[in-house]
Amino acid sequence: MAEVVELGKVQVRSAVQPDAKPMIELRKVNKWFGALHVLRDVSLTVRERERVVVCGPSGSGKSTMIRCINRLETHQEGQIIVDGIELTDDLRNIDAIRREVGMVFQSFNLFPHLTILENCTLAPIWVRKMPRKEAEELAMEFLTRVRIPEQAKKYPGQLSGGQQQRVAIARALCMRPKIMLFDEPTSALDPEMIKEVLDVMVELAESGMTMVVVTHEMGFARTVADRVVFMDRGEVVEVGPPNEFFGNPRSERLRTFLSQILGH
């Protein structure tokens, strides 16, 4: 197997307490797009401060799974419990969960008609009812953490892809979420910008955030993940700590997948 790209950092130490409560629980979740069965009996538990990386070939259902966690997609069977609240059609539950779950998208999805600062303050002001001044201070704090405070007055269209994705992370953090979801955050980036985004994510991991990350960046998975999940054709095929996952894959499907993405 080829060398895994290192991020210039040693393994981030796990922050999970032995008695940590589960933050996300998926129990036998099933989902269909029309007749297409895209999630098949998916069960997964993510504990507080745990960092789970999800990988798998395209079309394996990993994005759909993560999008079910904050109800951007609805599941048809099974249970999803986030921070003690079960996701049902009840809008209050959905709103309550979305307030606590931040999400970062592949295509950034910044609001192009608002400045960087306004992108970050919008939800705290309107959803958390935070005073504008306080929201702006909070936004500047997080923009500083993702290392672009000087761009605050610009519009998203004036920033590079890597900068936009870092703003998207700051925007999600401004809601002070308990959980962060990342849906292929580096897939739409030019190669030279991937590292600046991953660095920010590694720092976030070091701060003890509960994270679920869908990504093909295996170096990131090795450095940061407490557990790595492999999905294929709508199923969770294998789950394990990175050492075992990469060093001693049990299933044939995972071995094939790893050899495809790592072994050139």
Add this chain to the structure above:
Amino acid sequence: MTPPSAEAATLGAAPALERRPPSFALGPLGWLRANLFSSWLSTAVTLVLFYLLVSWTLSFLSWAVVNAIWDVPGTGQRVDTSACRAARGEGACWALIGEKYRFILFGLYPFDEQWRPALAIVIFIALYVVSAMRRFWRKELALIWFAALTVIGVLMWGGVFGLPYVEQERWGGLVITLILATFGIALAFPLSILVALGRRQTSMPAVKALCVVYIELIRGVPLISLLFMASVMFPLFLPEGMNIDKLLRAQIAIILFAAAYLAEVVRGGLQAIPKGQYEAADALGLTYWQKTGLIVLPQALKISIPPLVNTFIGMFKDTSLVLIIGIYDLLNTAKTSIIEPAWQGFGVEAYLFVAAIYFVFCFAMSKYSQDLERELDKGRRR
């Protein structure tokens, strides 16, 4: 094989210097050369069009200015328009405008009270100017509108503050056009946004169906037939003795008609917003109305500015159709002003006069929308 010579000469040589473009491509001469005289054919077309433009301009000026009759003896019933008749075809009879402009602008409004519609027109225009300025785009603007429209209502109707009462049947001219257009746009636009949003509600089939039926029904009939319905059929459904005034009925017909068209324009803008914008707003926990008001509409309406203004301008001019149900708007008063035998045959002058008024309003809208687009684009492009 490609000949390597030129490439080889460039490689390894000193870095290419930045140079100015060749002189023939610069300045006004460069522009003329590129756009008007680039070939013998384009030179010929340029010269022919230039000749036509000059000769038409000169003959129009001689009709409209040099040979024009500005004044005729007599006034009212005893006016003597023989000088105008003698000059027909040679010179314009602007005396008509001098004699009739108050009728064209104010219709049958009592002559001594015509300062009231005049002031109402000034208030309307002030309202447009204030609303156009972005620094007034605050909540207080709604109050300003409410106050201005109240003052206009008081001025037009009277009956209070010592102003004699003037019934609506006597209103006429420019003020009618402005009332119909202003209320038409101000009420049709918000309605159209609701209808456009409703048409996209896949989770609420009844709301969606209602919006589709409304849009398709209204778009499927001409405005004239709606106006006829409003003026002739609608009163039949009202209980005995109850009557809603004709202007109000026409106004409602115009609002409903315009809203159907505007709704489709707004829907076009809504469709251009990527799904990711909705998802990002959802993921942040914004409610439906927050998402719509803060994220979706600001972007959708900005892209829709050109077709929206297109529809606004169309609406402004379509208010002139109320003449067929006997409301004296600007076009109708112009048409009526040349009914007297003395002034018959001077339609060109009357219609040019009102055309100029329509043009000023429509061109202002068009110009403003271009500036607004540029303003909203500032700093938001890559």
